[in-house]
Amino acid sequence: MYSISNLQQLITRAIAQQKYPVNPSELYEPISYLMNLGGKRLRPALLLMATDLFKGDVEKAIKPALAIEVFHNFTLMHDDIMDKAPLRRGNPTVHAKWNEAVAILSGDVMLVEAYKLIMQVKPAILPNILKIFNDTAVGVCEGQQIDMNFENHQEVKVDDYINMIRLKTAVLLGGALKIGALIGEAAENDAHLLYDFGEKLGIAFQLQDDILDVYGDPEKFGKQVGGDIISNKKTFLLIRALELAKGAQKEELQNWLSQTTFNTQEKVAAVTAIYNSLNIQEIAKKEMEGYAAKGLAALNKIAVDEERKTVLKEFADLLMLRDN
């Protein structure tokens, strides 16, 4: 069996070998630029792990794995326009480096390139693979729209938040795993269980992200600690805190949310103090662990030797114990 780092290397090599046409350069350079900004390649690695789990030919799963990474980067390119983000992994975003039109059109071509890659499977499973890929793509777009809608909502319920992160983040992990499983000739039921593992793990992953934004080690966390607090992002932590806070504390929290000018350090410290007194970190951790446990339960039901599951379990641990 392949180790996680083996699989990440396979992906990195395949990405380096991807060649796009030279002209028009505004269309293709941004693709290579964004694809080569790095990243952990977790999604394509998951696809390959799934193929390997069922003793499938990992080499034959590399193009579809690349499809998942190209698709993921396509969503980043377009999301960055929508979010007016200046930076991505410490470098200028495509719309900042070129312009918005380039980022729109280059992203469109990336989506088509993702389809070119995902269709490189045996004809017998092609319709099924395409269906999973289409459903995944639609889910991710729905998640992004719901996330944007939340910015204008006074109140977001926890269930709606979980559904949003399920769509925006988790279905792509589930989809990658299911596609990998089918390439590995898994039975439909096992492929479905692996999807479930990925979806639940994805939700846990995003909850971990919410926690790290506030409680991460500033030395290790890649982004500004407290960034979500500064921007009033409706994370699991804020939603739960708004539910649990009462009286003067609730007023204080809402007061911070309504400020348009403030000292960012002061706001982060004050909101974190409210979270602390409401025990929000523990509550979020418990929620996260609940989803991780559901994911592992699905993995446990899959009909392959337990030892073959080690890599995926290790992966789940990595995701949950990460500090960046």
Add this chain to the structure above:
Amino acid sequence: MYSISNLQQLITRAIAQQKYPVNPSELYEPISYLMNLGGKRLRPALLLMATDLFKGDVEKAIKPALAIEVFHNFTLMHDDIMDKAPLRRGNPTVHAKWNEAVAILSGDVMLVEAYKLIMQVKPAILPNILKIFNDTAVGVCEGQQIDMNFENHQEVKVDDYINMIRLKTAVLLGGALKIGALIGEAAENDAHLLYDFGEKLGIAFQLQDDILDVYGDPEKFGKQVGGDIISNKKTFLLIRALELAKGAQKEELQNWLSQTTFNTQEKVAAVTAIYNSLNIQEIAKKEMEGYAAKGLAALNKIAVDEERKTVLKEFADLLMLRDN
């Protein structure tokens, strides 16, 4: 055999029956909105004509035909953002009615919806159909990028212009026809000839558009006559005029191109007068007729009864003799 208007009706009915999820409404309402602004449905009708040409089952080609129309409307939604166009068919564009983020994301989902529709063919031809669809989609994006690049080029050569309109407009007609042909179980060679017919006809169609922008009947032409002249759009007419004009006339033409404030009627009249004295309308018509003739020559070579080709020939005539 089906008449053109029969086929257009089939498409119109199928579009009316297309249902999208209700939520998130910002994602799906713009799709229905844009798809129902009307249009002649020429591209999907072409796909059905191709299936019918080879005695294929037209009913089974309706979903792929819809894919072509959804794809075309996806490009309109994104192009309108890039072109900052306020109106589409007399109505607000999606980014004007909602906002840019909605137009980007809703367009992305449309592209996925197009893939959902195009894959509804027999599994045996699915890889081939997807390949044509991917190549077409990439070509259209390349054409749009090259078109945008032309805005900043001092000099555009006729060959580069023809290649741009081939990509931006013609490959989609060719692709629609080829897909329809393969659904109708045409031989590969015949399908290729039909692609060629569509591509050449598409170039002729765009040249006709260039001519109508200047010489169209204002009563019948849907857009502002002279719009291309006002915006210095590098059309076949302008490119040829810049090649042919000499001395004082060339200076006058370049002077109009460099003006930032001007009376639009005066500019249209002056540039049209230069075109007239250079015989540009005739030159453009000859070019257009040359491409139409090449397209018809490809159609003539296809190995089906001549009488079955009547509808496509009628369609070509319609495109060439149109005044809007």
